[in-house]
Amino acid sequence: MSIAEPFERVQHAYANGERRPLAGYLASLCSYGALVGVATAVGRRRGTRLPDRLTPADTVLLGLATHKASRLVTKSSITSVLRAPFTRYEKPAGEAEVKETVRGHGVRHAVGELVTCPFCTGVWIAGALTAGLVLAPKATRLVTTALSAVAISDWLHLGYDAAKE
Template identity: 40%
Template sequence: MTIDTVARDYDEQRNAPLGGYAALAAAFVATAGAFTAAARRRGTVLPDRVPPWDVLLLGAASYKTARLFTKDKITGFVRAPFTRRKEDTTAGEVMDEPRGSGLRLAVGDLLSCPFCFSAWSTGALVGWYAVSPRSARLAGAGFAAMTLADWLQYAWTWTQQAAED
């Protein structure tokens, strides 16, 4: 059974770049494995537990980094080879759509979906946390503060609109 047969059986429109998805998954696993091997060689000791506060901090930071990479206007240069701008949305964000085929389309899917990209941003942040918890917390706090600032901007806008109505 070939990847084309599997893709056709999986998606009748043949739009799902399963080979590209497999390559991205393999790259993710290989990167995680290489990082783990390097951390072991370096003698990195993993924490016995991760405090709930750090989980919340890393979660907020992962949310924000995923949105920055997949939705922010300014990071469009990263997505441009793999996506096409569909429309501008609110709060300086954009809606991009993947383009191309195969691996290019798979990367476009990844770079236009904050839910998809969050696995990658979480992996990077957790790896950073394992190697250098203090600096990861500091960066996480910065991204979490950006998340809070976003919500405060929305709250201000909603309050202003309600006062005008």
Template identity: 40%
Template sequence: MTEPTSGSNNEGHTHLAVLAAFGVYAGAWLRAGRGRAGPTTSGAMSGVLLTGAATFRLSRLLSKAQITRPLRAPFTEVEEAGAPAELNETPKSSHPVLGSLLSCPFCLGVWVATTLTGARRIWPREVETVEHALAAVATADALHLLYARLVRAAEGDQE
């Protein structure tokens, strides 16, 4: 079994610092939400699905969208165009850990889900509204992509 290759020892320390920061961040949300009413969405599964769809959309918006490129620019370099309105980026050598975090929707998704879940304990109606909007955008994105595929398929049938 091969061990994953790692950058410098400093990169390992940075990974540990990010993990520690996440622990503090998640703990702060737990403490802030202690004794609060919690989510307003009826049914646990619908709340998980809503938060999941919102997390998907917001993490992609932050980590891949062309419009949010200025937020990632200090830490990443554009590699190539990605999915529609998205960019594929690689971390800058000066910031490999933060660049990886900010350009990876899966990595960023953990932070986004923690934020939405924690904020929902404090501001349930407001966060639920934001989650509904993000979930609606995620649904619309999927429908746009499906429509484009159907149009291409229909045009292919006519030739």
């Protein structure tokens, strides 16, 4: 019996007749874990200590910045060039956003799901920004402030347009 056979049995039992890219999901999870491990190793090597707590302002900035960055990565017209190897354009989806469907199988499909899902990508972005607050707090606060300002500006644009109608 090969090492892959038990995994293939689990995948077959789970999929319920559908093509589900469990190997791709596993690769994504391992990649995320590896990146967290690298950030942790860098922090330890530099002697960086974790903050006792994050301030409410940091949490708000992280939330707004994660929201904006995840929308930019997963839905923005301008970043569609990054998603194109994994997706197919369907139609416009609102202000400067597009609707895309995932294409391919295995890892390609799993990556396509990740880069088209703001909820999924948000976990990665929040992790990166949180690591940034620990490893490079000044630069990260600058980035989170800028992304938060753009998010607030977007909502104000949408509110302004709605008020005109």
